[in-house]
Amino acid sequence: MKTAGRTTYQAPSAMPVAKYRPFLDVNPVDLPDRTWPTRRITRAPRWLSTDLRDGNQALIEPMDPARKRAMFDLLIAMGYKEIEIGFPAASQTDFDFVRQLIEDEAIPGDVVVSALTQSREDLIHRTIDALVGAPRANVHLYNATAPVFRDVVFRADRDATKELAVSGTREVLAYAEKIFDDDTVFGYQYSPEIFVDTELDFALEVCEAVMDVWQPSAEREIILNLPATVERCTPNVYADQIEYMSRNLSRRQYIALSVHPHNDRGTAVASAELAVMAGADRVEGCLFGQGERTGNVDLLTLGMNLMTQGVDPEIDFSDVDHVRRVVEQCTRMDVHPRHPYGGDLVYTAFSGSHQDAIAKGMVRREADIAAAGGDENAVAWNVPYLPVDPHDLGRNYEAIVRVNSQSGKGGVAYLMSSTRHLELPRRLQIELSQIVQRHSEVGGGEITAESLWQIFADEYLPASTAEGLKPWGRFSLRGTTVTTADDGEHATLTVNLTDHGEDRVLAATGNGPIDAFVKALGQLEIDIHVLDFAEHALSTGGDATAAAYIEAEVNGQVLWGVGIDPSITTASFKAIISAVNRAVRDAS
Ligand SMILES: CC(=O)SCCNC(=O)CCNC(=O)[C@H](O)C(C)(C)COP(=O)(O)OP(=O)(O)OC[C@H]1O[C@@H](n2cnc3c(N)ncnc32)[C@H](O)[C@@H]1OP(=O)(O)O
Ligand SMILES: CC(C)C(=O)C(=O)O
Numbered sequence: 172m173k174t175a176g177r178t179t180y181q182a183p184s185a186m187p188v189a190k191y192r193p194f195l196d197v198n199p200v201d202l203p204d205r206t207w208p209t210r211r212i213t214r215a216p217r218w219l220s221t222d223l224r225d226g227n228q229a230l231i232e233p234m235d236p237a238r239k240r241a242m243f244d245l246l247i248a249m250g251y252k253e254i255e256i257g258f259p260a261a262s263q264t265d266f267d268f269v270r271q272l273i274e275d276e277a278i279p280g281d282v283v284v285s286a287l288t289q290s291r292e293d294l295i296h297r298t299i300d301a302l303v304g305a306p307r308a309n310v311h312l313y314n315a316t317a318p319v320f321r322d323v324v325f326r327a328d329r330d331a332t333k334e335l336a337v338s339g340t341r342e343v344l345a346y347a348e349k350i351f352d353d354d355t356v357f358g359y360q361y362s363p364e365i366f367v368d369t370e371l372d373f374a375l376e377v378c379e380a381v382m383d384v385w386q387p388s389a390e391r392e393i394i395l396n397l398p399a400t401v402e403r404c405t406p407n408v409y410a411d412q413i414e415y416m417s418r419n420l421s422r423r424q425y426i427a428l429s430v431h432p433h434n435d436r437g438t439a440v441a442s443a444e445l446a447v448m449a450g451a452d453r454v455e456g457c458l459f460g461q462g463e464r465t466g467n468v469d470l471l472t473l474g475m476n477l478m479t480q481g482v483d484p485e486i487d488f489s490d491v492d493h494v495r496r497v498v499e500q501c502t503r504m505d506v507h508p509r510h511p512y513g514g515d516l517v518y519t520a521f522s523g524s525h526q527d528a529i530a531k532g533m534v535r536r537e538a539d540i541a542a543a544g545g546d547e548n549a550v551a552w553n554v555p556y557l558p559v560d561p562h563d564l565g566r567n568y569e570a571i572v573r574v575n576s577q578s579g580k581g582g583v584a585y586l587m588s589s590t591r592h593l594e595l596p597r598r599l600q601i602e603l604s605q606i607v608q609r610h611s612e613v614g615g616g617e618i619t620a621e622s623l624w625q626i627f628a629d630e631y632l633p634a635s636t637a638e639g640l641k642p643w644g645r646f647s648l649r650g651t652t653v654t655t656a657d658d659g660e661h662a663t664l665t666v667n668l669t670d671h672g673e674d675r676v677l678a679a680t681g682n683g684p685i686d687a688f689v690k691a692l693g694q695l696e697i698d699i700h701v702l703d704f705a706e707h708a709l710s711t712g713g714d715a716t717a718a719a720y721i722e723a724e725v726n727g728q729v730l731w732g733v734g735i736d737p738s739i740t741t742a743s744f745k746a747i748i749s750a751v752n753r754a755v756r757d758a759s
C-alpha cells in the first residue's frame with residue numbers, strides 16, 4: 172500500500188478574487204493588548220429585539236398590524252424588556268401600530284420600547300409623536316458614518332457627517348423635551364451605521380460629539396449601538412473594535428454599549444459573543460435570525476448558547492416550537508430544519524453511531540438521576556451528541572432517534588424501547604437492525620417508529636394479526652398445559668398447536684417447561700438448542716404483559732425468536748415458535 176504525504180493543493184480558481192481586499196488592510200485595528208480572549212460571559216447581556224423593525228423591514232411581505240401584535244405579545248411573554256417596535260415615520264401603518272400599542276396599554280411598565288429614525292427633522296418629530304404616552308420610550312437615531320456612505324450616498328465629509336449625528340441628537344432632545352411629560356421615561360440611542368467600516372477614531376469622535384449633546388449621567392443613560400450593518404470581518408476583529416471603543420469612550424459608566432451584528436459571513440453569533448467578552452453590555456437581534464439579507468444575529472441561539480454554559484439567558488425558551496410557530500406566522504418564512512435549537516431536526520440522530528451513543532447516554536442519565544434521588548438538576552447534562560436537553564425547550568425525546576439506511580442497532584433498539592418498551596438483547600438488536608437495513612435500502616427513506624414496529628411484528632410475531640399483518644409461519648401455538656412432576660424438577664407439558672394449519676397435540680417431559688417444549692417440537696423433527704434467553708415485564712399491574720427473547724439454534728441455524736404474552740411462560744413458548752417459524756420459513 173502507498174500512503175499520501177502532506178498534500179497542498181495549489182490550483183488557482185477562475186473566481187475574480189483580485190476584486191476584493193483584506194478587511195484589515197482597509198480597516199486596521201491596533202489593539203495588541205486586547206483582553207477579551209480570556210474573558211468569560213458570566214451573565215446575560217441586555218437584549219433588544221428588533222424583530223418588529225430590522226426583522227420587519229426585511230420581509231417580503233411586512234407584518235400587518237395583527238401579525239405585529241402577535242410578535243410583540245410573544246416577545247413580552249418571553250421576557251424581552253427592550254423592544255424596537257418599528258420605524259413609525261416610514262408609513263401611516265407603522266405609525267398607527269405604535270399608537271395602537273400605547274393606546275391599548277399593551278406595553279408593560281418595565282418594558283422599554285424604541286423607534287428608529289433617520290436624522291431628519293420631520294422624521295424625528297413624527298417618531299416622537301408616535302411614542303407619546305408610552306411608559307418608557309427610546310428614540311433611536313442613526314446615520315451612516317462609514318467612508319463609502321460619506322462618499323457615495325451622502326457626499327459629505329467627516330465634519331458634515333458628524334454634524335448630521337449632532338444635529339439629529341439636538342433635535343430629538345429639543346422635541347422630546349417639548350412633547351413628553353413626566354409620565355414617560357425617555358431615553359436615547361445612537362448608532363453610527365456600518366460602524367465596522369468606519370475609521371475607529373472617527374466612530375469615537377462622532378459618539379463623543381453625540382454624548383456632548385445628550386450629556387449622559389447616572390440618571391441619563393445613553394445607548395451607543397455599534398452595528399456590523401454588513402458583516403465583513405471575522406468575529407475577533409469585531410471584538411477588537413468593540414474593546415477599543417469600550418476602553419476609549421469617555422463617560423463609559425453612563426453608556427450602554429450595544430452591538431448589532433448581521434450575519435453576512437455566517438458568523439453573527441460568534442461576533443456577538445466575542446463582542447460581549449470585549450465589553451458590550453447589550454445585544455440587538457431577532458428571533459431565528461430574521462433581518463436584512465442574511466439576517467440579524469439570532470437571539471434564540473445566543474440565549475440558548477448561554478444556557479448551555481450554565482448562564483441564565485433571562486429569556487423563556489421553554490416552548491421553542493410555540494416561538495417558532497409564531498415567528499413563522501408573523502414573518503411568513505419557514506425556519507430551517509437545522510436551525511440551532513429550534514429546527515425540526517436539531518435533536519435528531521439518523522446515523523448509527525450517534526444513535527448508539529445517545530441511547531447509552533440516556534440510559535446512563537436515567538440511572539444517575541435515580542441514584543440522585545430523582546433530582547434531574549443534580550445531574551449535569553452529559554448526553555453524547557445532544558448539547559442541550561430537548562425537554563428544556565419543550566421537545567420530547569421521541570424524535571431524538573430516527574431510523575434510515577445510515578442507522579444501526581442502537582437507533583433501532585432505542586425506538587423499540589422508547590415506543591414499545593421492548594428491551595431487546597444486544598444480539599437481537601444486531602439481527603433486527605440488519606433486517607431493518609434491508610427494508611430501508613429498498614424503500615430508501617426513513618423508517619418511522621410505526622413502520623419499524625410493522626417490520627418487527629411481521630418478522631418475529633408472525634401469528635399476530637393485530638397490526639393488520641398477514642399471519643405466516645408453519646406453527647401457531649394454541650395452548651399449553653404444564654404439570655410439574657412430583658420431584659419438583661421435571662415438567663410435563665401438553666402442547667396444542669397448528670402445523671401447516673393442522674391441529675396437533677404433543678406431550679413431553681423436560682427439566683423445565685422450556686426444555687419440555689423443545690422436546691415436544693423435537694417430535695416433529697425440529698432440532699432446537701436454546702443458546703440465550705431473556706425476559707421482562709412490559710407494564711405493571713394485573714394485566715402485566717411479558718416479553719421473552721430466545722436465541723436458538725434451529726436445525727443448525729442460529730436466530731432469535733420473540734414472544735409477547737400476559738404469561739411469561741407462554742411468552743417463552745411463543746418465542747421458541749417465533750424462532751422455529753423463522754428458521755423453517757424458507758423450507759415451508
Ligand atoms: C441599516 C438600517 O437598517 S437603517 C433602517 C432602514 N430602514 C428603512 O429604510 C425602512 C423605513 N424607511 C422608509 O420608509 C423611507 O426610507 C423613509 C421614510 C425613512 C425615507 O424615505 P425617502 O424620503 O423617500 O428617502 P429614501 O427612502 O429614498 O432614503 C434615502 C434618502 O434618505 C437619506 N438618508 C438615509 N439615511 C439617513 C439618515 N440616517 N439621516 C438622514 N438622512 C438619511 C439619504 O441621503 C437619501 O437622501 P436623498 O434622497 O436626499 O439623497
Ligand atoms: C439602524 C442600524 C442600527 C442598523 O440596523 C444597522 O446598522 O444594521
Ligand SMILES: [Mg+2]
Nearest residue numbers: 225400431463
Ligand atoms: Mg441592522
